[in-house]
Amino acid sequence: MIVGLLLAAGGFGAGIFGSLLGLGGGILIVPLLTVGFGVPFREAVGVSLVCVIVTSSAAAGVYLERHVANLRLGMLLELFTASGALIGGLVAFLLPERVLAGLFALLLAYTALTMLRRGRAAAPAGLPVADDLGTADDLGAADAAPDPAPAPFADTLGGPDYRPRRLGVGAAGSLGAGVVSALLGVGGGIVKVPLMHLAMGVPLKVATATSNLMIGVTAAASAVVYLLRGGIDPYVAGPTAVGVFAGAMVGARIASRIDVRLLRLLFVVVLAVTAVQMTLRAIG
């Protein structure tokens, strides 16, 4: 009885943290279940995928109703993220769990470094980051002025003030994001948002919302494989998903009243410690 409540409470904490820091819950749920509850890594990934679908579907619904997410661009890119997720879902059952734990440790370290850099830069939310990687203008958005010539497919995927560029790069990156999502049970926003914003010239707000929209289908493609191969434990998934959903709702409501800087620093420490634990698990 206590374990069920603890799973829900852990999911609640992961949901709040994820919501406040703009991360999907997956990066927290897999370590919570493996390190905290001793759940085998592959089963933890299966449960995490379920939680990721729940939070992304709820958020994506709101984004679509407010017309922030770009459905057309999302449907193009999710063809590749879903393909990557299918591949990743199949590969996940071939790889030893120690290898998966090692890959997850790398993801944790990368996420910790990314958050640390974001904290140091202290850029106001909503402004483009990492200008050295190129901005929408660098990538050609500036020449998206009215043009009487026949327009390519990309023109039908844009919004009122932008036109996605480098669709090939976007497709390749999305395939990779799908593989990562399925192998490690994360939404993959940490790959997709910079990809769309920096490489494809999509505004940050739209990229974030569109990434959220794509996460559901991406995670569903691999979750189906996990589900049908017995990789999702309903007894663990139920309480955890309910907790994550409730936590994400609460996090969204209190986000404007919380100073995220200290929270981010604390989170970086948690990620670093968890990365070490995952590394130890990987090397046995």
Next chain:
Amino acid sequence: MSDPRRLVPGQPPSSAPGGLPARAGRADGAAVERRIGRLLEVGTLIAIGLLAVGSVLLVLSGISPLDPEWPPLDLGELPADLLALRPEGFLWLGLLVTIGTPIMRVVAATIGFAGTGERRMVALGVGVLVVLGLAIVAGSTGA
């Protein structure tokens, strides 16, 4: 600012990709997005409701969620499990609705784009559904 959808090869400047007037196409697209948004929200709430009921029944039943043995997914048993208020019935159905919700979103978007005559978007939607179908086949055959 130019309307990107009027710049389509083979279409008059005032037409959307499917040949509809651009303004009507935008309005239809917005309506499709609203409907899909609502579908996602309702699907999520139903899924969470089922998972919450299943979780409460699980806690009340005294079953440890960390028990290494859990009941397998058996669609034929689902109605009986639900009627008997067994936690696994609600949990499995909740998981199916959770995973099914984004899939239904693709179906709804594809139908919506078919209604507005956007053939390329319909092809993309069908492509995503084919990948999801392959996932079901791959998951089933490897079980």
